[in-house]
Amino acid sequence: xxxxxxxxxxxxxxxxxxxxxxxxxxxxxxxxxxxxxxxxxxxxxxxxxxxxxxxxxxxxxxxxxxxxxxxxxxxxxxxxxxxxxxxxxxxxxxxxxxxxxxxxxxxxxxxxxxxxxxxxxxxxxxxxxxxxxxxxxxxxxxxxxxxxxxxxxxxxxxxxxxxxxxxxxxxxxxxxxxxxxxxxxxxxxxxxxxxxxxxxxxxxxxxxxxxxxxxxxxxxxxxxxxxxxxxxxxxxxxxxxxxxxxxxxxxxxxxxxxxxxxxxxxxxxxxxxxxxxxxxxxxxxxxxxxxxxxxxxxxxxxxxxxxxxxxxxxxxxxxxxxxxxxxxxxxxxxxxxxxxxxxxx
Amino acid sequence: xxxxxxxxxxxxxxxxxxxxxxxxxxxxxxxxxxxxxxxxxxxxxxxxxxxxxxxxxxxxxxxxxxxxxxxxxxxxxxxxxxxxxxxxxxxxxxxxxxxxxxxxxxxxxxxxxxxxxxxxxxxxxxxxxxxxxxxxxxxxxxxxxxxxxxxxxxxxxxxxxxxxxxxxxxxxxxxxxxxxxxxxxxxxxxxxxxxxxxxxxxxxxxxxxxxxxxxxxxxxxxxxxxxxxxxxxxxxxxxxxxxxxxxxxxxxxxxxxxxxxxxxxxxxxxxxxxxxxxxxxxxxxxxxxxxxxxxxxxxxxxxxxxxxxxxxxxxxxxxxxxxxxxxxxxxxxxxxxxxxxxxxxxxxxxxxxxxxxxxxxxxxxxxxxxxxxxxxxxxxxxxxxxxxxxxxxxxxxxxxxxxxxxxxxxxxxxxxxxxxxxxxxx
Numbered sequence: 001x002x003x004x005x006x007x008x009x010x011x012x013x014x015x016x017x018x019x020x021x022x023x024x025x026x027x028x029x030x031x032x033x034x035x036x037x038x039x040x041x042x043x044x045x046x047x048x049x050x051x052x053x054x055x056x057x058x059x060x061x062x063x064x065x066x067x068x069x070x071x072x073x074x075x076x077x078x079x080x081x082x083x084x085x086x087x088x089x090x091x092x093x094x095x096x097x098x099x100x101x102x103x104x105x106x107x108x109x110x111x112x113x114x115x116x117x118x119x120x121x122x123x124x125x126x127x128x129x130x131x132x133x134x135x136x137x138x139x140x141x142x143x144x145x146x147x148x149x150x151x152x153x154x155x156x157x158x159x160x161x162x163x164x165x166x167x168x169x170x171x172x173x174x175x176x177x178x179x180x181x182x183x184x185x186x187x188x189x190x191x192x193x194x195x196x197x198x199x200x201x202x203x204x205x206x207x208x209x210x211x212x213x214x215x216x217x218x219x220x221x222x223x224x225x226x227x228x229x230x231x232x233x234x235x236x237x238x239x240x241x242x243x244x245x246x247x248x249x250x251x252x253x254x255x256x257x258x259x260x261x262x263x264x265x266x267x268x269x270x271x272x273x274x275x276x277x278x279x280x281x282x283x284x285x286x287x288x289x290x291x292x293x294x295x296x297x298x299x300x301x302x303x304x305x306x307x308x309x310x311x312x313x314x315x316x317x318x319x320x321x322x323x324x325x326x327x328x329x330x331x332x333x334x335x336x337x338x339x340x341x342x343x344x345x
Numbered sequence: 346x347x348x349x350x351x352x353x354x355x356x357x358x359x360x361x362x363x364x365x366x367x368x369x370x371x372x373x374x375x376x377x378x379x380x381x382x383x384x385x386x387x388x389x390x391x392x393x394x395x396x397x398x399x400x401x402x403x404x405x406x407x408x409x410x411x412x413x414x415x416x417x418x419x420x421x422x423x424x425x426x427x428x429x430x431x432x433x434x435x436x437x438x439x440x441x442x443x444x445x446x447x448x449x450x451x452x453x454x455x456x457x458x459x460x461x462x463x464x465x466x467x468x469x470x471x472x473x474x475x476x477x478x479x480x481x482x483x484x485x486x487x488x489x490x491x492x493x494x495x496x497x498x499x500x501x502x503x504x505x506x507x508x509x510x511x512x513x514x515x516x517x518x519x520x521x522x523x524x525x526x527x528x529x530x531x532x533x534x535x536x537x538x539x540x541x542x543x544x545x546x547x548x549x550x551x552x553x554x555x556x557x558x559x560x561x562x563x564x565x566x567x568x569x570x571x572x573x574x575x576x577x578x579x580x581x582x583x584x585x586x587x588x589x590x591x592x593x594x595x596x597x598x599x600x601x602x603x604x605x606x607x608x609x610x611x612x613x614x615x616x617x618x619x620x621x622x623x624x625x626x627x628x629x630x631x632x633x634x635x636x637x638x639x640x641x642x643x644x645x646x647x648x649x650x651x652x653x654x655x656x657x658x659x660x661x662x663x664x665x666x667x668x669x670x671x672x673x674x675x676x677x678x679x680x681x682x683x684x685x686x687x688x689x690x691x692x693x694x695x696x697x698x699x700x701x702x703x704x705x706x707x708x709x710x711x712x713x714x715x716x717x718x719x720x721x722x723x724x725x726x727x728x729x730x731x732x733x734x735x736x737x738x739x740x741x742x743x744x745x746x747x748x749x750x751x752x753x754x755x756x757x758x759x760x761x762x763x764x765x766x767x768x769x770x771x
Contacts, residue, residue, distance in 0.1 A: 043715040045728035052725050054429050054732075056438035056562070082438075083559055083635075084715035089620050093715075096624030098632045209733035213418055217734075322730040 027240040028073070028293075031100055036079045039066035040099035043084035044181070047209035048317035048325070049105055049125075049201060058082045061316040065103040065124050065234050068250045068306045072298040077305035091116050094237060101247060102235040105201065112235070119244050120233040122251035126329035126338050128226035129161050130200035132207060135219050137194055142225035149174040151184050151193035161228045162197055185210050199230050201317070201325070208323040217322070226329075242293055249292055253299045255341035256281055257308035259332055264307040267300060281344050288344055299344070309339065403741075414732040423735045427742050430726040434742070437562015437722045446553065447565040450485040453478050454568050462757055464764060475576075486565060488553035494546045495538050502531025510678035558636035562717035564746075566636075570718065571705040574643035575651070581644070582651030587681065589656055600652075607649035613710050615642045620714035639711045647704055654696045658689035691765050698758035702751050719743065 031037055041050040041062060050060040067077035085093045085104065093099045095117060106112070107127070108120035131142045131150075139145060142165070152159050154177045166173050176193045178184045181202075188196040189212050196203065200222055207220050234247050257263070260278050262270045270278055279285040282300050289296035306312060313330060317323045331337025359365075376382040406421030410428060417423035427434075436447045457478040460466055466474070484490055505528025512520060537543040561569075588600035607615070619638040627633070662685060670680040709720040717725060723743040727736055 043712060043717075043721075045725050047728050047730040047733060051728045051730070052433060052438060053729060054433055055441040056433050056436070056560075057441075058438075081557070081559060084717065086713050086715055088617065089714060092621045092624055096627065096632060098624060098635075205730070208730040209728055210736075211734050212736070213423075213734055216418065322733070 028243040028246070031073065031243070035074070036081050037066060037070045037073065038081045038083055038098070038100045039063075039069075040083050040085040040090055040093050040102040040104055041066075042090075042104040043086045046105060046202065047205040048321055048323040049205065050103075059316065061125065061312055062103040062105060062232075064306050064312040064316065065251070066101070068254060068302045069101070069234075069247055071301040071305050072246055072250045072253070072292075072294050075295055075297065075301045077301070091118070094118065094235060097237075100236065100243070105199075105232050106235050107230045108233040108235070117238045118235045119238045120235050121244070121247040122341075123231040123233045123338075124251055125201065125232040127199050127201045127230035127232050128329070129158055129197060129228040129230065130203050130226050131223040132188070132196040132198075132203040132220055133194060133223060135221055139223065142223045142227070143169050143171070145173060145195055146171045147173070148194040149176050149192070150195040150197055151176045151178060151188045152197050153177075153181065153184060154179045157228065158198055165227045189215070200226060201232070204317065204323045204325045208321075217324075245292060246294060249344070250302060251309075252341035253281065253302055253344060254306070254309040254312065255332065255339050256344050257299065257303045258310040259334065259341065262303055262308060263311055264303055264305075267303045271300070277343075277345070414734060417735065422738050424738060426726070426732050426735050426738050429732060430729075430739075431742075433563070434719070434722045434726055434739075435563045437566065437717050438560045439556060439562065439565075440554075440560070443554070443556070446485045446488070446556075447561070447563070450482045450565050451568060453482045453485070454565075454572060457482075458572065479573075482569075484550060484552065486561060486569075487556060489549065489551040489555040491547050491549040494543065494548075495535060497548075498531045498534035498538060500531070501527050502535060505529070505531055510676065511682055513676050513679055515679070558634055561636065563722045564719045566711075566716060567705065567708050567719040570640060570643055570708040570711065571701065574640055574708075575647050575701055575704060577640075577644045578647035578651050582648040583655055583686065585648060585652035586655035586659060589652065590659060604649045604652050607646055608653070612642070612646050612707055613713060615646055616710055616713050618642075635714060635716060639714060639716055643704065643708065647700065650700055651697065654693050654700065655689060657696075658691075658693035659685065661692050662688055694765060695758045695762045698754055698761070702754050705750060705754070706747065719746065 041058065045051050046060070046062075048060055049062045050058060053059055063082070066080045066082070070080045071077040073079075083093065083099050085099065085102070090102055090104060090106065091112070094102050101121075103124075105125075105127075108123065112118055113120060131145065133139050133145070137148075139148075150162060150173050152162050152175050159175065159177065162173070162175060165171075173195075174193075176187065178187055184196065184198075185206055187193060188206075189210070196206070198206075203222050207217050207222065211217050211220065234251075236244055236247055257267075260275070260281065262278065262281070267282070271282055271284060273279065273282075273284075276285070280288060282303075283289055283296035283298065286296045289298050292298065295301070307315070310327075310332075313327065314320045317325045318327065327335070327337060329338045331339065333340035375385040402421040404421075407424050408417045408420045408422070409424045411417050411423070411425035414423065414426065417425055432441070432444055436444050439447050457474055460474055461471055480490075505524050505526075508524035509521065509528055512524065516524075534543060538545075585600050585604055588596045589604065591597045591600070616639065619642045620635070623638065624632060666684055666688065667680070670684040675683065708718050711718055712721045712724075720743055723739050727733065727739055
């Protein structure tokens with residue numbers, strides 16, 4: 001047995017040797033020197049937002065954010081290393097430099113922005129607390145759930161929001177407080193509560209991914225009321241302004257492209273467009289890329305490889321996906337939503 | 346009774362049919378009274394009903410191939426999901442085109458484990474099996490391995506030191522000089538390397554593309570964490586156990602304190618320490634590989650448990666063994682390695698395998714630091730919205746794989762128990 005130890009020592013030393021070469025940098029220079037962007041995503045996965053496909057590749061709207069930033073920096077959307085981080089570990093992973101950015105459905109709040117030493121990019125998804133119910137209940141609005149039992153995650157703002165909502169609307173509800181997300185789903189689908197409340201992205205994801213057969217996703221609806229603000233945005237360390245600019249403007253670029261009708265399919269024709277604003281965005285008229293410190297074709301690379309915001313949304317969580325989430329708040333400002341990009345000029 | 350049967354006129358009648366054979370057994374055990382008879386019938390009906398509806402779900406109405414989860418709805422078990430996802434469940438995010446590498450690594454590790462399970466292999470051959478096997482395993486997983494010269498010097502120093510202390514009084518002077526030379530080369534070389542006289546030479550093997558540990562997942566991760574976690578924990582558990590029985594108060598105190606500290610906290614808290622606290626203590630920008638952190642946490646944890654198991658083995662040794670060793674003028678290392686440990690370890694091998702089974706399953710906790718072992722890749726396969734809503738199939742599959750491993754280990758432990766106790770049986 002002692003002999004095994006000797007053999008084992010070799011492997012440990014080998015592991016150590018390899019580990020020693022894998023340093024994580026803390027700013028844009030080290031990302032460039034490394035040749036890849038390290039992106040923290042949620043270890044538990046969330047259908048439509050971050051999920052591994054059958055080939056082991058990460059996909060989802062949060063993953064597209066990482067791919068777009070990588071396309072802006074390197075001209076290649078595939079130069080991303082995904083590091084799954086759990087809820088407990090995510091901010092430490094960012095602070096300690098284990099990851100360059102988080103794109104894992106983190107809500108931007110003042111506390112996190114300041115006390116945790118983080119910065120947030122542009123909001124990639126306007127989320128909010130909603131309600132999931134079985135259609136059999138015959139409820140059309142959250143104001144009709146009087147007397148219902150409601151499954152809610154414990155120790156979160158979700159629980160407080162629910163209590164406020166009930167008091168404001170004079171509803172008597174029975175909260176069923178459960179700590180674990182999986183158990184909440186089980187309790188809801190087993191009928192232990194009539195309503196499941198949580199971030200609506202999670203509700204849609206649950207509806208698409210977790211309805212146990214023989215029930216179908218269509219048997220459940222997410223009620224129209226949204227009772228809290230949960231702006232989801234990529235997070236990065238405070239102090240690297242240029243990297244922060246790139247992350248923020250990557251999101252704006254995807255929105256600007258959608259606004260101007262530039263898609264991954266027509267981006268090559270759009271290069272020939274006479275529209276001065278499209279010429280600026282795609283780098284035909286140079287200047288924008290230089291100002292941001294990236295290649296002039298940065299938007300072209302993002303749109304060609306990842307798509308504009310609308311394409312990413314529809315592909316991952318919208319009508320082209322099993323989640324079937326309406327654009328809602330995430331529609332462009334010109335279409336009644338909140339997605340309003342600062343102009344690229 | 347005598348060996349010769351009495352041959353006489355009286356022929357022995359066979360017992361009544363109702364008392365022997367299958368009929369007799371059934372009568373005696375299942376229908377010995379009205380109450381028992383009714384219970385038997387009710388239970389048989391219940392089992393048959395449960396089994397038939399399970400088989401109906403799992404086999405007769407099951408879907409074995411389907412383009413997506415939608416096509417599975419309304420039928421029985423959706424084994425098409427496993428068909429679609431098994432490669433991810435087994436190998437995680439390892440580059441898809443190179444899945445043969447983790448597959449071969451798993452085969453290599455299993456071959457090492459199985460070959461070391463055979464008692465006839467318990468000799469110096471094991472060193473070579475594990476050195477070469479581990480090299481192949483990690484070469485397959487990493488693709489590129491680099492050994493700095495200081496590693497070889499360290500091995501030389503350790504091997505020389507062990508050889509010297511074990512063969513101390515026994516060996517011929519020539520052999521002893523060889524051990525001394527080996528240890529000296531190692532130590533002097535290391536010092537020269539640290540001072541900077543010796544150049545930073547390293548041996549790099551790079552037969553495949555490099556795959557970092559972040560992309561590892563599934564079965565190889567489970568097996569590596571359990572096997573190497575325990576492998577590294579073993580020598581260190583032995584040292585802890587010996588230290589705990591030491592007469593030197595400082596060493597004893599340290600060992601007792603360490604064992605009790607580790608045993609007093611759950612594994613998950615060690616993992617969280619390794620993943621959340623440790624990075625905060627390190628200078629910013631320095632990160633230790635996550636997989637290595639998990640391996641170290643598992644090793645620390647397993648070591649404390651192994652130490653306690655081995656202490657049990659040490660305590661079971663009669664005092665005469667120690668005295669006999671002393672009477673032969675053996676040094677402490679010789680006494681320990683040649684007399685004490687072989688006897689103590691024989692006693693503790695079955696409980697050690699039990700620990701291994703436990704750790705094989707406990708590795709699933711590494712999800713907390715974002716490493717996907719076998720159970721977690723299975724979990725992750727459930728998130729895909731195209732194939733969503735079939736948790737039972739995935740968990741049954743995962744349970745089946747775990748059962749195959751754990752059951753064969755527990756059978757092996759049972760076999761070993763019989764095998765090792767041959768000497769003490771009458």
